[in-house]
Amino acid sequence: MENELARVHRALRTLSAGNRCLLRASNEQELLTEMCRVIVEKGGYRVACVCYAVHDDQKNIRWMAAVGTDIARMAAFNHSWADNERGVSATGTAIRTGLPVVGRMLSDPIYSNSVFSTLREQAERDGFTSVTALPLRVDGQVIGCLLMGAAEPDAFDEAEVKLLNELADDLAYGIENQRVREQHRSAQATIARLAYYDPLTGLPNRTCLHEQLEEAMQAARQQHHAIALLHMEIGRFHEINKVIGYRAVDELLRELATRLSDCCAGKGTLARVGETAFALMISHSNVDHATRLAHQLLDKLRAPVHVAGLLLDAQACIGLAMFPGHATDADALIRRANAAMHLARPTGGGFAIYMGGLEQEYTRRLALMGDLHRAITENELRLFCQPKVDIATRAFTGAEALVRWEHPQHGLIATAEFVKLAEQAGTITPLTHWMLEAAFSQGYAWQEAGTARTLAVNLSVHDLYSPGLVDRIAGLFTTWGLSSDLIQFELTESALMTDPELAQQTLARLKDLGVTLVIDDFGTGYSGLSYLQRLPVDGIKIDQSFVMPLVTNADSEVIVRSTIELGHNLGLQVVAEGVESRAVWERLAMLGCDAAQGYLIAKPLPAERLPEWEREWALV
Known part of the structure; x- marks a missing residue:
């Protein structure tokens, strides 16, 4: 009776320590390892292990954590939960049946089989003569089991197993909870990545570049240095898209992004800021340095690309704007680098530096686009x-x-201009x-x-x-x-x-x-x-x-x-x-x-x- 009470007390002590362990663990593997440690150190059991069922043809078992024994030796035994001679151990049976199983290493006939000779030797080395395997059930499915070993050959009676099975249920709950947390963390990471990174190229997107540019500008103001922003546009994109299709165009963009990344490595922040547009922010840069880098990038972008069985020549143009010379806030610097890019022509070298007045001209043209729509719908044009x-x-x-078209504010608009608009x-x-x-x-x-x-x-x-x-x-x-x-x-x-x-x-x-x-x-x-x-x-x-x-x-x-x-x-x-x-x-x-x-x-x-x-x- 004293032995039974001692074992029940041990189980209760283990259950209480295990519950505290559930609250402290920050991830699944930490939970498994800490639970095994608590069982051995706080509960007084000789061995504690957690294994998961592998759903392969052999129905193997993967050992996840162990205290009191060598996990490598456990794995070397090649446990199984199949219904065969390797799967009749307490571990295999608990997983297969979903019921708690008690095994007596010295008296159970199954352990006398030569198949388990290595396991008996390990039990003797680790000092346990009885085991209990408690199934771990997550979301209605048995995912593995909690294996515990004790020195006493008559350990794990009904009362003790009942309490320890509660511990296994608590552990299963903890596993499920950790997996839900991990799913949430993964979902949040995915959302964050989608918000800040381009899914096609893996590069930072416009939002990410904008935030990094603001941070870089704040530091540049304090440290009194300049920032260069290069805006790059891939030409002939729509023409190429018609010929090879959007999947091959995606492959083309990934290849160009890789080239740019290799060339820009360690030189600044490269981002994809549009369908065919990239931008490079370079801290501690001047115009000469940025210009040299721009020409290097143009050489990389203009090299032919093998896509869809074709050798494609993707033309590119680059515009440069400088902080603080051209703009002192992120939005303006991005706009002005983009405006400079529109000045660049492939036949003229494909590179241009922002000049004052460009932004005002683009603002005027955007306004004219809206006014033209009104002029058409309200019959303000003349034949x-x-x-x-x-x-x-x-x-x-x-x-x-x-x-x-005679605009009310701007006068007669050149026909070629408003037709292009x-x-x-x-x-x-x-x-x-x-x-x-x-x-x-x-x-x-x-x-x-x-x-x-x-x-x-x-x-x-x-x-x-x-x-x-x-x-x-x-x-x-x-x-x-x-x-x-x-x-x-x-x-x-x-x-x-x-x-x-x-x-x-x-x-x-x-x-x-x-x-x-x-x-x-x-x-x-x-x-x-x-x-x-x-x-x-x-x-x-x-x-x-x-x-x-x-x-x-x-x-x-x-x-x-x-x-x-x-x-x-x-x-x-x-x-x-x-x-x-x-x-x-x-x-x-x-x-x-x-x-x-x-x-x-x-x-x-x-x-x-x-x-x-x-x-x-x-x-x-």
């Missing part, structure tokens, strides 16, 4: 026309429809829709006045490949009842070459409407003669860059003469744009050019003034 005349007869043959802001299609509506409306007004005139409307590359373009134009013909010979369309050669097959399909559908089609800026694109012959076009306009120097540049005359002959051989009407002098007019007449357009004839003028100009021209 202008530039006449075209027959060179041989001087007869007025029609006009090119142009759009002008429209492309960047995604409002080029609404702008084209405005132009079409204005041209058809004006054409109808002239027709109603009994003086029908032909208007030519320019279509951009975005318009040409818009799936609803032809249907919209067909609808406008129906709406206004105009004859198809009163509306022409001009398309640049470069736009046609963006996607030749799709362009040819669109031109064929336009031609089915009965309209005249003209290739604008001819000679500046890359179309071949065989492709030009297949296009359903009616005319070509020789680009002004060849026409204007016609009488002073022999090469220009050769180009213009050849273009006229080519056009006539293909049955096309040839128009020369940029005619600004009588000498050019006369030379074009000698070369047989059909029509002319330019300042010699008329500058672009408001549509309502075209009839007045026409009367004046007839009198000249």
Whole structure:
């Protein structure tokens, strides 16, 4: 009775110490090790071990912690929880059945088997003759067991095992709790990483760079040193994406990020700050040092990359801004490095340093983007026309429809500027829709006045490949009842070459409407003669860059003469744009050019003034 009471007291003492252990452990492995130590040192047992079940074909057991015995020797025994001769030990049976098991090393027949000879030798060395294996159940599943060994051969009676099983349940609860904590820690770490690091490249992201830049600036103010910020942009990204797809583009970006990381190692903080943009913050740097590093980075970025079976040349541009010379806060420094990058051109070395006034210009352009949207929707734009005349007869043959925008604050905005803004802001299609509506409306007004005139409307590359373009134009013909010979369309050669097959399909559908089609800026694109012959076009306009120097540049005359002959051989009407002098007019007449357009004839003028100009021209 005294022995039984002593064992119950030992179990209670162990249970109490184990509960305190649950509160102190900071992770799962620490909990297992500390629990084994408490069992031996506080409880007075000879051996304590924890093992986990391995769910492999052999149903092996992995020993996680042990006190009072050598864990390496336990592992060498090759325990199993399978239903075979290796799995009939107390440990294997407890895991397999989910029930507490008591083993007597000296009296149980199973331990007399030669399979357990090594285990018996270990028990003799460690001084235990009886064991109990208590299953550890987590989330309803037995994950392993708590093994305890005692010196007494009759230890672990029913009362003691009952108390120790509570200890095992407490340990299982502690394991589950630690795993939940670890999941929370892992989730928090993942959230933090997603918030501060780019998942594709593993580099810090814009948020992380911003915070580090603010900290670096604070230190720089105290220590009186400068900071350089390089903003890098990978060019041709969207073009490459079309060819190889987004997965291969991701591979390309990872390779470029690796190159940058290798080159920047130990030199500063490299971050991915946009889809194709990277930034490098360099503390204790000056302009010369940052410039040298920028050129090293450009060399790394420009080296061809093997991706998707292709050898790709990823162009890059880098802009530099300095603290405190260019900006004294993180937001401004980032903006100004980005502004400098937009000044850089691959053909000009791909590098630029921020200059004062850039930020104001970009702010103005952003404001203009918003104002342009309002100008389109509220009909603040104006339709202008530039006449075209027959060179041989001087007869007025029609006009090119142009759009002008007079901003309330900034005055007349250059057409090339706001068309580019429209492309960047995604409002080029609404702008084209405005132009079409204005041209058809004006054409109808002239027709109603009994003086029908032909208007030519320019279509951009975005318009040409818009799936609803032809249907919209067909609808406008129906709406206004105009004859198809009163509306022409001009398309640049470069736009046609963006996607030749799709362009040819669109031109064929336009031609089915009965309209005249003209290739604008001819000679500046890359179309071949065989492709030009297949296009359903009616005319070509020789680009002004060849026409204007016609009488002073022999090469220009050769180009213009050849273009006229080519056009006539293909049955096309040839128009020369940029005619600004009588000498050019006369030379074009000698070369047989059909029509002319330019300042010699008329500058672009408001549509309502075209009839007045026409009367004046007839009198000249």
